[in-house]
Amino acid sequence: MELILLLFTFVLAAFLGFELISKVPSQLHTPLMSGSNAISGITIVGALIASGQENDAISKWLGLAALVLATINVVGGYYVTDRMLSMFKTKKD
């Protein structure tokens, strides 16, 4: 049952994603992409669980590698997007 709900969520999120993006002006495409790239680092949640749980050694090492990579993606992604967007902002004042 839980799985069906998860699939349901997946489908709804897909439609939502299409709706959210279809009317974005082209000058915001780069920040939008870099911002959504940071969101895709959500896999960090999976990496946290994989590296933190009482698992066998291989599984934990893989989890740790995943955690480092996902953290780079999240932290770097948000920071660089913020840098880009702040340039757009100063110009408008």
Add this chain to the structure above:
Amino acid sequence: MPEPIINVSYIVAAILFILGMKMLGSASTAVKGNRISSLGMLIAVIVTLSKSDLDYTWIVTGLTLGGVVGLIAAKRVQMTGMPELVALFNGFGGLASLLVGWSEYEKVRSGGWADYLESAGDAMPGQWFLALVIVLAVIIGGITFTGSIVAYLKLSGKIGGTATIFPLQKLINLLVMLGTVVVGCYFITIVDSGTARFWLWWVIVLSLLIGVLGVIPIGGGDMPVVIALLNSFSGLGAAAAGFVITNTVLVVAGCLVGASGLILSIIMCKAMNRSLGNVLFGGFGVLTSSGGKEVEGEMKALSVEDAYYVLEAAQSVVFVPGYGMAVAQAQHVVKELSEILERNGAEVRHAVHPVAGRMPGHMNVLLAEADVPYEQLCEMEEVNAIIPTVDVAIVIGANDVVNPAALEDEESPIYGMPIINVHQARSVFVLKRGQGAGYSGIINTLFFRENCRMIYGDAKATVGSMVAQFEK
């Protein structure tokens, strides 16, 4: 924290992601949107950390290491290097999804499938489903990783930017893809046996191979589409990892990114008047020497000094930036020149083609960095409407997006792509490094027109000496 509170917090995080993405879509709210979405991420991480029975030494190590590396990379990068950095981050996200899938397999393998199924209870319809989503996370994550790395290498100039084509390429690619599917299916059927691990390794190797093979035949000019598509893939990889560990927030956030990335790639394709399939499998940018007719006329060079006299008298000037401006880091000096021209009484515009540069909206970021006023930025349609009244159009390192062959020559590979019609301006200056055909290898018939003058040299130096002429 108890399970219901964790789940509610995940919903909050998902709402913040959705709000954040919506706000990223409009210039006035974008900064806030990005911060809201990062708040969502922070909540998701903190809530996950509050789960009991986690070993924090490993977690702190991983978070610190990744955080420091990410921050330094993001701080140091120059705006011109943005596309490759985003590609690199994207690849890391993909690899992380692959590793999460793999790690889950190792965990279940060491604990025993029987135990796993018992503890999962209703959440899993059977071991085949877990095996299926693990395979999906590994394949999508693997393609995202190597695909993004190849894109990174191409964008940063570490390997050639043009399309790499070899004999039987399509057949080989098809066989590798089929092989991956077959091995993946086999893995699913024997997932609880001892040999399954070996086959999972093969799935990993093959998916990494697909990423490389898939991106090398795509030329530099098509990079905006590829980057957007890989972005979509990294989202789908995260969603697949979400199914692996049955976690809603991964599924929602991953799928949002997957859908938005796909939309962006389609927008880019439309801007080039080509289909996604054509971009991915066309091997575009190598057959071009054969396509297109012979051009009549010759390219006429112009000195900076002569250009100055024309510019001095110009009433309206349009700058058309392209990737060459990014390479030469010429955006600041371009802004300087445009200010001088304005003071001189000319009306100045910057015309940005939707696929100029190497990622969607690339030029806008650079011009924004140089503080070019918002009102001076024009989209293609706006500029094309007024271009016959423009005195001088200055093309800085752009090529295909101003090639009139796209309108006139049915045999040209870019026929049908909407362009900025600079050839209709009274005169056109093309700032270009040398006489070559440019990134895509297509001959630009603009250069041979009567009203077009070539100014050879590094764009930054050329524009700089124009500025110097005005200041004399």
